[in-house]
Amino acid sequence: MIDVEKIRKDFPMLQNKKMQGHDLIYFDNAATTFKPQCVIDAVTHYYTDLSVNAHRGDYELSYQVDSEYEGCRKAVASFIHADEKEIVFTSGASNSLNLVAYGYKKFLKKGDVVLSCEAEHASNILPWMKVCEEVGCELCYIELDEEGRLPIENFRKVMNERVKVVALAQVTNVLGYEVPMKEICAIAHEYGAIVTMDIAQSAPHMSVDVKDIDCDFASFSAHKMCGPTGIGVLYGKFELLQKMDPFMVGGGSNARFDMCGNILLKDAPYKYETGTPAIEAVIGFHAAIDYLSAIGMDNIHQYEQELHAYAIEKLSKLDNLILYNPHADGGIITFNVKDVFAQDAASYFNSQGVAVRAGQHCAKLLMDKLNTSATLRASCTFYNTKEEVDRFVEVCKNATIENCLNVFF
Amino acid sequence: MSELMNDPMILRQIIMDHYQYPRNHELTHDDTYYTRHMASDSCIDDIHVEAKIQNHKIEDIRFDGVACTIATASTSIMSELLMGKTIDEANHIIENYHAMIDGKDYDEDLLEEAVAFHTVGKQANRIKCATIGWKAMEEMIAESEKNGK
Numbered sequence: 389m390i391d392v393e394k395i396r397k398d399f400p401m402l403q404n405k406k407m408q409g410h411d412l413i414y415f416d417n418a419a420t421t422f423k424p425q426c427v428i429d430a431v432t433h434y435y436t437d438l439s440v441n442a443h444r445g446d447y448e449l450s451y452q453v454d455s456e457y458e459g460c461r462k463a464v465a466s467f468i469h470a471d472e473k474e475i476v477f478t479s480g481a482s483n484s485l486n487l488v489a490y491g492y493k494k495f496l497k498k499g500d501v502v503l504s505c506e507a508e509h510a511s512n513i514l515p516w517m518k519v520c521e522e523v524g525c526e527l528c529y530i531e532l533d534e535e536g537r538l539p540i541e542n543f544r545k546v547m548n549e550r551v552k553v554v555a556l557a558q559v560t561n562v563l564g565y566e567v568p569m570k571e572i573c574a575i576a577h578e579y580g581a582i583v584t585m586d587i588a589q590s591a592p593h594m595s596v597d598v599k600d601i602d603c604d605f606a607s608f609s610a611h612k613m614c615g616p617t618g619i620g621v622l623y624g625k626f627e628l629l630q631k632m633d634p635f636m637v638g639g640g641s642n643a644r645f646d647m648c649g650n651i652l653l654k655d656a657p658y659k660y661e662t663g664t665p666a667i668e669a670v671i672g673f674h675a676a677i678d679y680l681s682a683i684g685m686d687n688i689h690q691y692e693q694e695l696h697a698y699a700i701e702k703l704s705k706l707d708n709l710i711l712y713n714p715h716a717d718g719g720i721i722t723f724n725v726k727d728v729f730a731q732d733a734a735s736y737f738n739s740q741g742v743a744v745r746a747g748q749h750c751a752k753l754l755m756d757k758l759n760t761s762a763t764l765r766a767s768c769t770f771y772n773t774k775e776e777v778d779r780f781v782e783v784c785k786n787a788t789i790e791n792c793l794n795v796f797f
Numbered sequence: 798m799s800e801l802m803n804d805p806m807i808l809r810q811i812i813m814d815h816y817q818y819p820r821n822h823e824l825t826h827d828d829t830y831y832t833r834h835m836a837s838d839s840c841i842d843d844i845h846v847e848a849k850i851q852n853h854k855i856e857d858i859r860f861d862g863v864a865c866t867i868a869t870a871s872t873s874i875m876s877e878l879l880m881g882k883t884i885d886e887a888n889h890i891i892e893n894y895h896a897m898i899d900g901k902d903y904d905e906d907l908l909e910e911a912v913a914f915h916t917v918g919k920q921a922n923r924i925k926c927a928t929i930g931w932k933a934m935e936e937m938i939a940e941s942e943k944n945g946k
């Protein structure tokens with residue numbers, strides 16, 4: 389079990405922060421998480437103690453930067469059970485997801501199918517829309533059930549030889565359901581399709597084993613898992629990474645080139661890492677991975693599920709709320725206050741010191757399924773507490789339209 | 798006016814009234830109208846605004862869409878306030894409205910019910926809701942002036 393009170397001490401943002409005069413309750417962890425002091429220290433360590441470029445100099449400091457940089461790659465690899473050479477550093481999940489679509493494009497032809505679903509984040513759908521438009525492929529959606537879940541039978545039904553790519557999130561960012569990725573990969577591979585998995589919302593909350601799942605690609609961001617912004621990961625099976633094209637070339641990614649236009653790219657993962665990377669972020673990310681690993685991803689997952697069950701139990705007793713995903717697998721609670729537009733309610737939550745998000749959460753397509761133009765999303769993580777949930781429930785209770793308007797006066 | 802301004806109950810009532818019963822809340826789809834679709838990713842309000850502008854005068858304003866109380870009510874109030882005004886009058890009112898929102902000096906009497914939004918900046922991110930319909934109108938006025946009518 390985890391000791392939340394002890395954990396909270398590690399986060400400067402959890403020390404007596406106020407918002408609109410109230411103790412801050414941060415329930416927007418699906419957007420990004422707070423950083424523990426060790427991550428902040430690791431970032432400043434780079435600027436204070438190292439500060440030179442990676443992969444460049446032949447002097448001691450540069451060597452040290454290289455070894456810390458590559459040390460993070462090792463840590464990431466073992467975090468998701470991959471091999472070091474299969475870990476590409478990117479600027480974040482969106483960058484990784486775009487890289488897969490761009491890089492894999494050359495293996496697709498007119499008439500091929502890319503399969504996804506309506507609950508995906510824009511960053512996992514739009515790159516494929518573009519690829520489909522360019523190549524003449526078709527983008528098809530696996531039907532979700534009424535709850536918004538993706539049943540494996542629905543996937544099986546639409547799977548056929550024309551499908552070349554399956555693009556799905558392991559846990560979706562609006563409804564927080566876990567998709568049975570291992571089964572999906574097995575079925576997709578039988579048909580010769582590859583699977584690109586968006587783990588931006590799963591990697592921060594549970595242990596993910598890309599080898600066991602057997603996905604071909606996996607994308608995620610450090611900032612959603614206590615790490616710095618501006619750094620993310622693309623995992624790819626090494627053969628695939630070798631065969632694909634990077635969408636940027638230049639310094640750092642080429643081994644040789646001449647003035648006749650001959651370029652010899654480095655092997656993966658380096659051929660994808662052109663230009664000076666966010667070195668401080670990589671070093672900070674390593675600290676974040678160590679931090680999460682020390683707590684234990686299974687402990688984190690278990691705690692978050694308990695907290696979620698506690699919150700749902702209390703919230704489902706309120707008759708002024710609509711809960712869209714009471715059975716979510718992760719810590720995401722998507723809801724609305726009856727007869728109050730999401731944006732109005734969010735301002736009320738803000739006025740009470742509670743950070744939740746109003747919006748379409750990038751999954752615009754899904755809103756057609758839930759029949760609402762906007763929702764509120766409260767997302768908890770391992771440093772949130774039952775006491776915070778209690779106060780959140782009180783605020784929900786009082787979120788009348790009158791109170792929502794009173795915040796302006 | 799000033800007394801009303803400091804009575805949140807009354808101001809809240811004005812906003813609620815325009816939210817529940819928005820005025821001019823039906824589009825004409827008449828192609829002699831200027832139109833604007835106002836939507837952005839950072840803001841979940843999504844509205845269409847139409848305006849008929851002739852001889853430097855605003856003949857009609859309509860709007861429709863999915864929006865929060867502040868966006869709906871502020872657009873509804875704007876539609877009543879600017880309808881029938883000349884472009885010069887309208888620009889003057891719009892200027893005062895922005896001055897109010899930005900916490901600068903402004904003429905209360907010109908703004909009538911729109912004063913209900915004088916403290917909207919307390920929730921900084923909602924300023925965009927209180928100005929979304931107004932922005933649409935400004936753009937359409939600019940377009941009509943460019944067309945010379």
Ligand SMILES: Cc1ncc(COP(=O)(O)O)c(C=O)c1O
Binds near residue numbers: 482509560589
């Ligand atoms: C499921 C999912 N995929 C991708 C992303 C994009 O992540 P980033 O903005 O860090 O690139 C997000 C972030 O909200 C997400 O929730």
